[in-house]
Amino acid sequence: MPPTGSILIVDDERSMRELLRIALTRAGHQVTVAESPAAAKLELDARDFDVVITDLKMPTGSGLDVLDGVKAARPHTQVVVVTAFATPETAIAAMKRGAYDYLTKPFKIDEIGVVVERALEKRGLLRDNLELRAELEGRFRLERMVGKSPAMQRLFELLRKVAPAKTSILLEGESGTGKEMVARALHHLSPRASGPFVAVNCGAIPEALLESELFGHVRGAFTGAIADRPGLFSAASTGTLLLDEVGELPGQMQVKLLRVLQERKVKKVGGTVEEEVDVRVVAATNRDLEAEVERGAFRQDLYYRLNVIELHLPPLRARREDVPLLVDHFLRKHAAALGRAIAGIDADAMAALCDYDYPGNVRELENLIERAVTLESGDRVSRASLPELKPRRPSEPPAASNELPPEGVDLDRLVAELERALIVKALERTRGVRKDAAKLLGVSFRSLRYRLAKLGIAPIDADSDAETDDKPGS
Numbered sequence: 001m002p003p004t005g006s007i008l009i010v011d012d013e014r015s016m017r018e019l020l021r022i023a024l025t026r027a028g029h030q031v032t033v034a035e036s037p038a039a040a041k042l043e044l045d046a047r048d049f050d051v052v053i054t055d056l057k058m059p060t061g062s063g064l065d066v067l068d069g070v071k072a073a074r075p076h077t078q079v080v081v082v083t084a085f086a087t088p089e090t091a092i093a094a095m096k097r098g099a100y101d102y103l104t105k106p107f108k109i110d111e112i113g114v115v116v117e118r119a120l121e122k123r124g125l126l127r128d129n130l131e132l133r134a135e136l137e138g139r140f141r142l143e144r145m146v147g148k149s150p151a152m153q154r155l156f157e158l159l160r161k162v163a164p165a166k167t168s169i170l171l172e173g174e175s176g177t178g179k180e181m182v183a184r185a186l187h188h189l190s191p192r193a194s195g196p197f198v199a200v201n202c203g204a205i206p207e208a209l210l211e212s213e214l215f216g217h218v219r220g221a222f223t224g225a226i227a228d229r230p231g232l233f234s235a236a237s238t239g240t241l242l243l244d245e246v247g248e249l250p251g252q253m254q255v256k257l258l259r260v261l262q263e264r265k266v267k268k269v270g271g272t273v274e275e276e277v278d279v280r281v282v283a284a285t286n287r288d289l290e291a292e293v294e295r296g297a298f299r300q301d302l303y304y305r306l307n308v309i310e311l312h313l314p315p316l317r318a319r320r321e322d323v324p325l326l327v328d329h330f331l332r333k334h335a336a337a338l339g340r341a342i343a344g345i346d347a348d349a350m351a352a353l354c355d356y357d358y359p360g361n362v363r364e365l366e367n368l369i370e371r372a373v374t375l376e377s378g379d380r381v382s383r384a385s386l387p388e389l390k391p392r393r394p395s396e397p398p399a400a401s402n403e404l405p406p407e408g409v410d411l412d413r414l415v416a417e418l419e420r421a422l423i424v425k426a427l428e429r430t431r432g433v434r435k436d437a438a439k440l441l442g443v444s445f446r447s448l449r450y451r452l453a454k455l456g457i458a459p460i461d462a463d464s465d466a467e468t469d470d471k472p473g474s
C-alpha cells in the first residue's frame with residue numbers, strides 16, 4: 001500500500017484544482033483545495049498538512065510565498081510547486097527555498113501521484129527522525145551517556161537513586177562499556193558535584209609508588225621525597241575518587257585500602273598522623289571480581305567493602321538497541337568537533353554497525369564513527385567510510401526447521417533474528433537502497449522502514465534517503 005496523507009492544493013484555476021482533487025482523492029489521500037495564497041494561509045493556519053501542492057503564478061500572489069509560509073510555520077510539510085512557465089530559474093528558486101520538487105504543466109496525473117508519494121515518504125521519515133531526536137533529549141540520556149535498552153534504562157534509574165549517598169560503589173563491565181562515564185555521572189548527580197573528581201588507574205602505577213600516590217608522603221619518607229606531598233585521597237577531598245582497575249591492586253595495597261575505607265582516615269607514607277578524608281569511593285573493574293575472590297587473588301573483605309552497591313555495565317553486543325542511538329550521538333559529537341556537516345548515515349552502513357559484535361564495546365563504536373566522519377567526503381557517512389566489520393555469528397542458519405526441541409523455543413527471538421538476517425542481507429546486496437531491498441524481500445517500502453526501526457537498524461537521518469532511493473535516474 002503506497003502511503004497516503006493530507007494534501008492541500010493551491011491553484012487559481014478551477015479545472016486544475018478539481019483534476020488534482022479527484023485524482024488524489026481516488027489515490028486515498030485527504031484533499032483540501034484553496035483558490036488563492038490567502039485562502040491557503042487560512043487552511044494552513046487551521047491545520048497540519050503532509051504535502052502542499054501549489055501553483056507558482058496566481059493572479060493574487062506567488063506560489064513562492066505559499067512555500068515560504070509553509071516552511072516558516074510547518075517546516076516538515078513538503079511542498080511541490082507546479083508551474084506552466086517553467087524556466088530553470090523559477091524551479092531552482094523554488095528548490096532553494098525548500099520545495100520538495102516541482103512539476104511542469106502539462107503533466108500526467110500519474111506523475112503527480114508519484115511525486116506526492118515520495119513527498120509523503122520524506123515527510124514520514126522526518127517525523128520518525130523528530131521523534132527520535134525528542135527521545136534522545138530526554139529519557140534516553142543521563143549526563144553525557146545515552147542508552148535506550150532496558151538494561152541501560154535500569155542503570156540510569158539506579159544511578160539517579162544511588163548517586164546522592166556516600167556509599168561505595170563497584171562498577172563491573174568489559175573494557176569500553178562506559179565505567180568511567182558512569183563514575184563521572186555519579187559524581188555530577190551527587191551533592192559532591194562541586195568537589196573534585198579524581199580518577200586513578202590502579203593497574204598503571206608501579207607497585208612501589210602506589211601507596212604514596214594514593215595516600216601521599218612526608219618529606220624524607222624515601223629517596224627523592226624532598227617535600228611533603230598529598231595523595232589522591234586528599235586531592236579528591238569533598239569529591240569522588242575513582243579507583244579504576246581495582247582488581248590490579250597488589251595484596252599489600254588491598255589491606256591498606258581496606259583500612260582507609262573502614263576508618264575513613266589516611267596516613268601519609270613515612271608519616272605518623274592520620275588525617276580524616278571525606279571521599280566517595282567508586283571502584284571499577286573489567287574482571288570478574290567475585291571470581292578473583294574465589295581464587296584468592298582479591299581480598300574478600302575488601303570486595304564486600306567496595307561492593308556495597310554493584311552496578312554492572314552490559315557489553316554493547318548485549319544491548320544492540322543502543323547502537324543507532326549511540327551512532328547518532330557520536331556522529332553529532334564528532335561532526336561538531338571536526339567542523340564537518342554530516343547529515344546522517346546510509347542504511348547499509350547502519351546495518352553493518354548494528355550487526356557487529358564490538359569486542360571493544362562503546363569505545364570501539366565511537367572510534368569507528370570518528371574515523372568515518374574524518375574519512376567521509378560526502379555529507380552522509382557511507383559504508384565505504386567504515387572498515388570491514390565482521391558480522392556476528394557468520395550467518396548462523398536461522399532455526400528454520402520446524403522442529404520444536406523439548407525445552408521449547410523463543411519464537412519472537414527466532415523470528416526477529418531471521419527477519420534481521422534477511423533484511424541485512426538485502427540491504428547489503430542493494431548497497432543500502434531500501435526501495436530495492438524492500439522489493440527483494442517482497443514487502444512495501446513503508447513496511448521495510450517500519451521493520452528497520454523495530455529492529456533498531458533505522459537510519460537516524462534518513463532525510464535524503466527518499467532521494468537516494470527514489471530519484472529517477474539516480
Ligand SMILES: Nc1ncnc2c1ncn2[C@@H]1O[C@H](COP(=O)(O)OP(=O)(O)OP(=O)(O)O)[C@@H](O)[C@H]1O
Pocket residue numbers: 144145146147173174175176177178179180181182286329362363366
Ligand atoms: N552510554 C554511553 N553514551 C555515550 N558515550 C559512551 C557511553 N558509554 C561509553 N561511552 C564512550 O565510550 C568511551 C569509553 O567509555 P569509558 O572510558 O567510560 O569506558 P570504560 O568502561 O571505563 O573502559 P575501560 O575499561 O577500557 O577503562 C568513552 O569515550 C565514552 O565517551
Ligand SMILES: [Mg+2]
Pocket residue numbers: 179180244
Ligand atoms: Mg575506564
